[in-house]
Structure formats: C-alpha cells, structure tokens
Amino acid sequence: MSKWVINESLCKGCGICIARCPLKILAYADHLTPKGVYPAAITDEAKCTSCAICARSCPDVAIEIYKEEK
Amino acid sequence: MAKVLMKGNEAIGEAAVLAGCRYYFGYPITPQSELPAYLAKRLPEVDGVFVQAESEVAAINMVYGSGSAGARVMTSSSSPGISLKQEGISYIAGAEVPCLIVNVMRGGPGLGNIAPAQSDYWQSTRGGGHGDYRTIVLAPNSVQEMADMTITGFDLSDRFRNPVLLLSDGVLGQMMEPVNLPEPHDYNINSKKWALGYRGSDKNERNLCSSIFLDNDELEEHNWHLYQKYQVITDLFSKGEYKDFAVEEHLCDDAEIILVGYGIISRILKTVVEKCRKRGIKAGLVRPKVLWPFPTAVFERLAKTASQFLVVEMSCGQMVEDVKLSVDGKKPVFFFGRTGGTVPSDFEILNEVDKLVRPD
Amino acid sequence: MTMKKVFSRPASLSKTPFHYCPGCDHGVIHRLVAEAIDELEVGDRTIGVAPVGCSVFAYDYFNFDFNQAAHGRAPAVATGIKRTRPDSIVFTYQGDGDLAAIGTAEIIHAANRGEKITVIFVNNAIYGMTGGQMAPTTLIGMKTQTSPYGRDASTAGNPIKMSEMIATLESPVYVTRVTINSVANLMKAKKAIYNAFKLQKEGKGFSFVEVVAICPTNWGKKPADSHKWLTENMLPVFPLGTFKDTLGVEKSA
Incomplete structure (x- = not known):
C-alpha cells in the first residue's frame, strides 16, 4: 500500500504540493485526467517521509498520507 | 382575559x-x-x-x-x-x-x-x-x-x-x-423539521436555508413551486377557511354605490355609508382585510348589482388598480384620495359621493 | 507492516469537490474550519452562514446545517441564529468584498455587540466571483478590472485593515490575522481557527480570524507565485499577528 495517495479526480493541477515538497519528489504526471488536468504524482515514493506537507497544502484535499507502522 | x-x-x-x-x-x-x-x-x-x-x-x-x-x-x-x-x-x-x-x-x-x-x-x-x-x-x-x-x-x-x-x-x-x-x-x-439546528431524531442529514439556485431549471422549478404555494394561499382566502376573514361587507346587498377602503379609512367610510343611508343614498362598504391575496371575488359579484364604486385611500390611488382589475370594466370605478399625512374627513368623502350619485 | 493514516479529509468536510479555481486558498481554509469543528467535537451542533462571493457555495462543502445570506449580511443572519439557538456553534465565512465593503456595518456591530459567533474573514484583496474588481482591501497601485491604472489612494482610499479596526472595540475576545503562504503559517492559521471556535464552544465572546489569501486567477499569477507575491506585497500592508486576545486563549492552549 502506498504512503502517498491522490484522488486524481479532485486534483486541479495547481502545483502547490509540487512546489512545497521538501524532498522534491512530486511532479506533474504525464497523463491527463478526464478534467484535462496533469495531476500531481510522486516520483520516488521510497524517499517519502509521510510529512504530509503536500496534503496539508492541497486546496482540494486530494491527497491522503499513510505512514508505515512498526 | x-x-x-x-x-x-x-x-x-x-x-x-x-x-x-x-x-x-x-x-x-x-x-x-x-x-x-x-x-x-x-x-x-x-x-x-x-x-x-x-x-x-x-x-x-x-x-x-x-x-x-x-x-x-x-x-x-x-x-x-x-x-x-x-x-x-x-x-x-x-x-x-x-x-x-x-x-x-x-x-x-x-x-x-x-x-x-x-x-x-x-x-x-x-x-x-x-x-x-x-x-x-x-x-x-x-x-x-x-x-x-x-x-x-x-x-x-x-x-x-x-x-x-x-x-x-x-x-x-x-x-x-x-x-x-x-x-x-x-x-x-x-x-420545524426543516429548521437549522433542529435536533429531532427524524432530522434530515443536514438542513439548508438558501435562496440560490444557480441552475436555470432548478430556479424555474423553485419559482413554480412558490407560485403553486401562492395559488393555494389565494384559494384559502377566496373560497377556503379564511374566506370570511378576508373581507368585510357592510350594507352591500342593495347598494348602488360601493365605497371601498382598508385600514383606518374603512372606519371613516362606515360613517359615510350611514350618513348616505340617512340621506336616501343606497351606499355600501367593502373593506379588504387581506390585501394580498386581494378579495377579487367580492368585486366580481358586486359589479353585477351595484352601479358604481368609489375607492378611498390615503394615497394618490394604489389599491384602486386592484379594484378596477376585479371589476373588470363592468362598472365605473372612481377614486378619492388624500395624501401627505392628511386623513380625509367624512364630509369631504360625502361630497365625492354626492357628485357621483347626483351629477347635476 | 501496517499503514497508519496520517492525513485525510476531515469528517465535517463533505465529499463534494470544490468549485474553486486551481490553487485557490478557500479549499485549505474550509478544511481548517472542518478540522477545528471535528477536533472540538461540535459537528452535530454547528451552523454555518455562507456569504455572497466565491464562497457562496460554502454550504455544499460542509456536513452541517447552513444558511446562505445576502451580500454582507452574514453577521446579522448569524446573530439571529445564535440568539435563537445559543447552544449552537455559529460561524460566518466571508470574503473582503462581503465583509469589508457592503457588510461593514453588519460586521462592526456584530463584533461590537459581542455576539458569541466566529467569523472567518478571507482577505485576498480582490472581488473574485464577479471577475476581479477592486476590493476595499486592494493594495495601492494594484491593477484590477475597476482600478485599471492601479488603485489610487487619492480617489479610492487606502486598503481597509479590518482586524485592526475590530480590535479597537471592547467586546471581541479574539482578533487575529494569519495566512497560509507556507506550511508553518498554515499550522498557525489552523491553531487560530481552532482557538476561535474553542472560545465559542466555551461560551465566550466574538472571535475573528482574518486569513490573508491569494486569488491566482484574478491576480493573473500561478498559485505558487501568488503565495510569493502575497508574502512580498500583502503582508507588509496586512501584518500577521494577534490584535486582541482578551482571555489569553493562545497562551492557555
């Protein structure tokens, strides 16, 4: 299961999450959603620390964040 | 009490x-x-x-x-x-x-x-x-x-x-x-189950009070819904349980001239009707107690028996338009008004009646 | 290994997708309101009042009762609701045209009466819904549809500072200005909104949170650039900070 889950139907491609990701592991996907938006995507999920900065910054509450529990 | x-x-x-x-x-x-x-x-x-x-x-x-x-x-x-x-x-x-x-x-x-x-x-x-x-x-x-x-x-x-x-x-x-x-x-x-903050066990998922219907079809549906409600209200006053509440008639059955007024004017008109009767003028009074919906049926009926109407208002003539619409051209509808804060006296109204009843 | 949810949509926020433009701050501010309501466990007795402006449909985005008010009148409507149902948590959500122009009388007097309501005031220095006209909070020199040569103080006055104005009144118990231009500031904004609702839950007085926000569409800027522009241009005019905290809610928290 992923740490970083996006609901692409909510994403408007504003890019705020991409700009704010401290590890720079978010980027626009290379596919369009049915709304005609290039959604945000994670490029290297292994590096993701589940800090949730992207999710908290998302104006459309499109991102859910999970963390591995030991 | x-x-x-x-x-x-x-x-x-x-x-x-x-x-x-x-x-x-x-x-x-x-x-x-x-x-x-x-x-x-x-x-x-x-x-x-x-x-x-x-x-x-x-x-x-x-x-x-x-x-x-x-x-x-x-x-x-x-x-x-x-x-x-x-x-x-x-x-x-x-x-x-x-x-x-x-x-x-x-x-x-x-x-x-x-x-x-x-x-x-x-x-x-x-x-x-x-x-x-x-x-x-x-x-x-x-x-x-x-x-x-x-x-x-x-x-x-x-x-x-x-x-x-x-x-x-x-x-x-x-x-x-x-x-x-x-x-x-x-x-x-x-x-009221629809009210905001209603706490009954049968509460809707949530309640909303709003007058915005951005979609054309939705607003049209809402407006026709309101219209239908207004029709129900109109029926209630014209033939339903509020029929008698809606209007007061005084000595109209044999009246040749019907005086029409609402509110404080109607009390002056009652005096005028009594004075007319003493002088042999067959006058009657219609007092709408409900102004919307307007009691049109009364005027439709009286337009068949009376020969003219005189509407008196403390304005330059507003309700007179509803009376004319109700009488529908079947009999003449005249108007007398005082405005600016002056309440007309029974004497000046009586003068107006005289002019109409005895034009010479 | 199991996965624990770190962040997801708060329960008080409905599933309806926002109609706002890409990057618009309204979405985050709505979410912060919903989070505060959930954390205070008052979702079953909260009543919102939506304004006229971009957030006119705010009622669609929350899972509690709502009234949709006329332009600028939300504080008067909220007064009526709160006085009628004092055990409800009542808030207005208003923009700068709604609150600082047409509704100036309503907001000042609701604040001055100390109505036990919460006001979330979103200031992005422009009218959004009508297509980018000058607002009372538009900056000097800022170009809008109705200030095409830039706002000129000699004819259009200066940006109104609502938080400062409301803080001069005796009755309000909490008046603060926040922004969400960074995650650090966003977390401060979250706390401020929480504080404002907490005070209401405790039956205290009028609480007011101004959120300095962006309007990428009508500013003609990309969302990330808009936050930078906000930091450089709006914050000098609308400084962040708490102007009134009569009961010390920020210290007690």
Missing part, C-alpha cells in the same frame, strides 16, 4: 408574545416606536430576545437567521425602513422562512413625513423586493384587529413558510382602544 386599554402598536407587541414569539429585531423609526419599546421591556420577562440592530437591513437579516433557526420571529418598521428591509424580505421569501413584518405606514416618497399614510400598498402587495414572490398582507382597522391579526399572521407564516406583512398606519399604531387579548399560545422551537 379582561379588556385592556392599549395603543395599537403595543397591542401588536403583546399579541406577538401571546403567539409564542420570543425574538424581535428592529431599528427605531417613527411612528412605530411604541412597538419596539414595548417588546424591549416585555420580551426579557418571558426569556425572549430583543435586539436593536444597526439598521433595518441588519434587522431583517437577523429575522432571516432567527426564522431559519425555527423561531417565531418578528420585526417592525415604518415606510422608509420597510424599503430598506426589502432585500431581506426577498431572501426570506425565496428561502421560505416564516416571519411577521409590521409596517406602520407614514408619508412618502423619500423621507416624506411621519404622518399616517397608505402609500405603501403597491410595495406591500407586489412583493416589494426583487424576484417572483408574494407576501401575505393583512390590514387591520382597529386595535383589536392589530392583536388578532398578529396571531393570525404568525399562524399563516408558519403554515406556508412565507413572510406575512401586517400593514398598519400611523393612526392605528398610535390610537388607544380597549382590546380583548387572546389566550397565550405555546410554541415549540423544535417543531
């Missing part, structure tokens, strides 16, 4: 309390000031809320909020203040929130003066604000009716989820008469 001597404005206040109204929001303006003054004193005694708002605009929007939360709520004002309230009344009508609005009419247009007038008839009966809507308009002619119609007004507004306007004037508001106050009425704020 025993009869008490009260001013018209105060009778409305006490009747509102007896009707279960516990919320009043208003702004000072003459000649309705006795009403807020009365309620400012009275409402705290019954754990009610009196708020003097920063404007009439704010007051009517407080009414919108309180009514949407399920209260029996009222505001009052006088002509220029009622103009300011029209925005809120339109929203209240659109969102179908019940409330009672009292207009103690004074002279206009503009600041006009503080003397009694009936020049807000059009504003009251044609909606007043923007959009396709109606308010039920009740027109008392005594302190007793000020009290009774306040109760009726709350009942009608709750029943139809529609604003009700009590249309009075400076004379009725200020005059003192004995009044039989009605029995107190219990009102439960949790009786």
